[in-house]
Amino acid sequence: MHCPFVPAELEDFRDTLRDYAARRLLADYPRWKTEPYPRERVVELGDLGVLGLCTPGEYGGSAGAGGGYLALGVAAEEIARGDFNVTYFLQLGTIACRLLELSDTEALKQRWIPSIASGESIAAFALTEPSVGSDAVRLSCSARREGDEWVVRGEKASITFAGSADLCIVFCRTGGAGASGVSMVAVPLDLAGVTRQVYKSSTSHLTQRGSLFFDDVRVPLDHQLGAEGAGFVAAMQAFDFNRAVIALACVGAAAQSLDETMAYVKGREAFGRALARHEGVAFQVAEHLAAVHAARLVAYEALALADEGRPHIAQAAMAKWLGPKSAAEATHAAVLLHGWSGFGDDLPLVQRLNDVMGLEVGDGTPEIMKGVIAREAMGRAYTAYR
Numbered sequence: 001m002h003c004p005f006v007p008a009e010l011e012d013f014r015d016t017l018r019d020y021a022a023r024r025l026l027a028d029y030p031r032w033k034t035e036p037y038p039r040e041r042v043v044e045l046g047d048l049g050v051l052g053l054c055t056p057g058e059y060g061g062s063a064g065a066g067g068g069y070l071a072l073g074v075a076a077e078e079i080a081r082g083d084f085n086v087t088y089f090l091q092l093g094t095i096a097c098r099l100l101e102l103s104d105t106e107a108l109k110q111r112w113i114p115s116i117a118s119g120e121s122i123a124a125f126a127l128t129e130p131s132v133g134s135d136a137v138r139l140s141c142s143a144r145r146e147g148d149e150w151v152v153r154g155e156k157a158s159i160t161f162a163g164s165a166d167l168c169i170v171f172c173r174t175g176g177a178g179a180s181g182v183s184m185v186a187v188p189l190d191l192a193g194v195t196r197q198v199y200k201s202s203t204s205h206l207t208q209r210g211s212l213f214f215d216d217v218r219v220p221l222d223h224q225l226g227a228e229g230a231g232f233v234a235a236m237q238a239f240d241f242n243r244a245v246i247a248l249a250c251v252g253a254a255a256q257s258l259d260e261t262m263a264y265v266k267g268r269e270a271f272g273r274a275l276a277r278h279e280g281v282a283f284q285v286a287e288h289l290a291a292v293h294a295a296r297l298v299a300y301e302a303l304a305l306a307d308e309g310r311p312h313i314a315q316a317a318m319a320k321w322l323g324p325k326s327a328a329e330a331t332h333a334a335v336l337l338h339g340w341s342g343f344g345d346d347l348p349l350v351q352r353l354n355d356v357m358g359l360e361v362g363d364g365t366p367e368i369m370k371g372v373i374a375r376e377a378m379g380r381a382y383t384a385y386r
């Protein structure tokens with residue numbers, strides 16, 4: 001459905017990706033519940049240009065030359081129609097490249113950014129720990145200075161691509177308590193002292209979500225990104241655009257589920273007429289189309305603001321609340337409207353519902369999003385969580 005925030009120039013890009021999702025991703029979506037996602041398919045995403053949309057041309061991306069946050073949103077929406085989990089490569093690749101750009105060391109940037117934007121390397125982002133998530137500001141994974149190295153020690157939990165990433169942006173405590181004691185260190189995951197544990201879950205083979213353990217991992221000092229103590233703020237800034245991207249991934253998955261449902265209810269009859277001619281069915285579809293489209297609009301509004309360099313915290317939080325919620329509700333309805341067949345493994349609906357629910361939690365839960373929206377509307381004095 002048309003969105004006024006998305007310029008007409010992105011429509012050809014949208015068509016290319018919708019075709020790729022239908023042709024290359026959709027049929028294989030269930031496959032990655034049990035098989036690893038082939039690295040050459042990640043490179044394929046790089047060739048499509050969806051991993052470097054916010055990366056400057058000098059590092060192999062297309063920011064400012066057809067790319068940008070709106071283009072990233074379009075890509076997430078369309079790719080998710082085929083395989084919701086493939087959008088994690090777009091999300092984490094973009095976050096990592098934006099954070100690596102904060103480095104003062106050109107060699108580090110040249111080593112990693114082009115390789116992530118081309119899909120040759122996979123990046124992870126490690127903020128969450130076993131005992132801190134929503135209140136990540138209390139994180140305890142530490143980096144201590146020894147000579148010309150950071151020595152990283154601690155455990156990160158629920159990290160997407162823990163099992164497959166080549167590089168991880170690790171949020172470490174380098175100073176005292178609170179946000180100003182947190183710094184970012186880019187840790188190549190082949191260094192001595194890194195171990196990984198992938199969780200058992202229905203999406204585990206593609207997202208490789210799991211724990212990362214850092215046992216006195218020695219990283220050159222120049223792998224610190226941004227100023228010392230500025231890591232937490234940088235993480236929050238990355239969340240702002242990525243929350244809208246997540247919303248659009250959810251919107252794409254829901255739109256696909258609703259398209260499949262409309263085709264089904266038009267074709268199947270009950271009580272002497274097509275299911276779609278029963279008001280109880282048609283109105284359900286209508287309500288979910290409306291809710292999903294509202295989420296789409298606020299998500300693209302956030303990304304349009306991001307492209308203009310304007311504040312978009314509230315819109316991104318609204319999108320991150322509404323997108324996964326409306327998508328989970330629409331996909332749940334899609335399962336039910338397909339009757340017994342919706343619940344089976346032959347259709348992707350239950351898998352999609354499960355995957356969308358993961359990002360109701362990931363990158364900030366509904367309660368945290370509402371806290372952000374209320375804070376932005378009423379002022380910092382009314383911050384719910386701090």
Ligand SMILES: Cc1cc2nc3c(=O)[nH]c(=O)nc-3n(C[C@H](O)[C@H](O)[C@H](O)COP(=O)(O)OP(=O)(O)OC[C@H]3O[C@@H](n4cnc5c(N)ncnc54)[C@H](O)[C@@H]3O)c2cc1C
Pocket residue numbers: 125126127128131132133134135157158159160161209358359361362363364365366367368385
């Ligand atoms: C699919 C997926 C992918 C993820 N990928 C990554 C990743 O790549 N990197 C990374 O660092 N992390 C990742 N995470 C972790 C994610 O960011 C955290 O799970 C999330 O921030 C919530 O933290 P928590 O799980 O510790 O929940 P908690 O903070 O323990 O919260 C549990 C529940 O309590 C609620 N709650 C907490 N505090 C309050 C309050 N004050 N008032 C009301 N309710 C409250 C929460 O909303 C939630 O419902 C991922 C998680 C998932 C599910």
